[in-house]
Amino acid sequence: MEILNALVVFANFVLIPATAYGAQLSLGALGVTLIYGVLRFSNFAHGDTMAFGTMVTVLLTWWLQSLGASLGPLPTALLALPVGIAVTALLVLGTDRAVYRFYRREKAKPVILVIVSMGVMFIMNGLVRFIIGPDDRSFADGERFIVTARDFKQMTGLDEGLAIRTTQGLTIVTAVIVVAALFWFLNRTRTGKSMRAFSDNEDLALLSGINPERVVAITWILVAALATIAGVLYGLDKSFKPFTYFQLLLPIFASAIVGGLGSPLGAIAGGFVIAFSEVTITYAWKKVLVYLMPENLEPTGLVQLLSTDYKFAVSFVILVIVLLFRPTGLFRGKSV
């Protein structure tokens, strides 16, 4: 019983939140890593691309809700998601045509593209705030819980409850599907293979007749899809607020770099490493330990390594450690 209770507490406060958060970070980091692999620069506008895609989805969701459309227990936002992806794809393709293509033709250094992407970030930042405003927006509907803490206690007779929100379940399921589809696309289809070829060696790829503009366009569309899905899942699970998405940029980049920039597998691993580190280091372990330890060894303190205020600092520290000891990341991506 004691061990079961400890497990439930661990799952409720660490495992489930960290897994859902890790899935959201992974999807974001995949987008960053794709841009880095194919277009060879760090896209600082990624957080705001997520915010833009989510904003479009939120507006559509509200419209659908006003029409009375619903998906039953699932959030209505899923219906609006494809349109959100399409609009975001148009935006990033437009940005590429208007901004990035010029620098690509110039063969500008990556660092210049990074600065350019910061400019794009500020413009998108303003665009999102201009359209939907800086406030917190809620657009989740449908069933809130798969299992509530109270029901779980009654079902199992344990002292501790376990809550799984619908959005957490949805996040994990969607992330698995999206990642599987992405890997299938990259490894099995002709277009995916040409993208990987372009990423590995641009000159060779051009010699073998791959159309670079097409590869770039497809990359942007994939990135728009990944960003919008990640943004909507995060917004459903937590809440939509433009500034939070801007702040997400740090853990997303940390995930991509920890995993190895340019490596899709690394992005996923990195996302979970960052999420689990943030949650486990700032969690107070007292409750779990009280169940596990014999009575005389029970901790009196909170057994919390860092206060929750330092959550974002954790991703910074991991980033620095990885860059110091393994600059190419865990999965041998490109060095930064």
Place this chain on the structure above:
Amino acid sequence: MKKLLMATAATSLMAGAASAEEIKLGVLLGFTGPIESMAPAMGAGAELAIAEVSASGLLLGGTTVVPVRADSTCIDSAAATAAAERLITSDGVKGIVGAACSGVTGAVLANVAKPNGMVMISPSATSPALSDVEDDGLFFRTAPSDARQGAVMADILMENGIKTVALTYTNNDYGKGLASSFEGAFTDAGGTVTISAAHEDDKADYSAEVGALASAGGDLLVVAGYADRGGAGIVRAALDLGAFDTFHFPDGMVSDATTDKFGDEIDGSTGQLPGTDSPGAEKYAELVGDAFDATAIFSAESYDAAALILLAMQAAGSTDPQVYKDKVMDVVNAPGEPIYPGELAKALEILAAGGDVDYVGATAAEFIGGGESAGNYRVVKVEGGKFETIGYR
């Protein structure tokens, strides 16, 4: 010309009255500066009490009282000190209603009032630091200290049989001050605060914060935050994760926004906010009529401050601050006949006859400690998804 004549006549009348026995009372408030918008109603409140006493003709055998306004600026201690100095040395006031803000009040008290032995009753200085300042028994306030809510909150929880709580507060001066005063009071009363953790407002996700709070545990969670911001996020996450299902809410959380969001999910939770069921406030509003806004913040406190100085003089039979300072506590607290706004004449009569009064005034004034208002709080409980009043203290 006619107007000028009238004005001259009026002035000479006043001058004539002034030549008789007359007491001057300083009204030292922040007429310019950050609280200049509150000051007019505060000054008017103090002067209303002064006029009421003057008109009764009962104070110390028929002396009249005139107010002398001075500007304490709220932030400029040098200017406030100079203004107070002027009131005492050149105007010869016998007591001061003021000052208005905590910082300048401390400066005036230390640099002017104490050296000159002058009584000050502030209507609006709320800093906890003024509770144990060296004042030679000269300083009082009709506004409660900010720390008071923490003590009241500890009492409520103790009486409900709550012995251990987890505490989270919004990371600013309000949250920190409230949290530390509560933690002190609750621990002194024999309770245990298992964790006192700050939360930032406007974050997307509070599950990590709630994780730490839940791990520390407690009979309930005290949320010293805001109903529209982080406080609501904490409550949402705590309910979702099944970490806590009853809460205690200080004033920042007791609002319809909280019950609208959570409804009967938080049934059984308690809270408190400033408020009183005393009829004093109503009587004050009647007395003021349309002259100014009686519900303006600290206006009622100003009326009470001026009234208390004058009643203390009557009780002591002297206008000497060194003599009447000891009577302030007797006048404001029980036992005695309760006195509401508009009944100052009755109070003066009772005191003149050697009787006892319990000044209730517009704010249900009751002094504790070194002479500051205990403050009045409405205690609420969530029942059926609504905040219901269950008592006052």
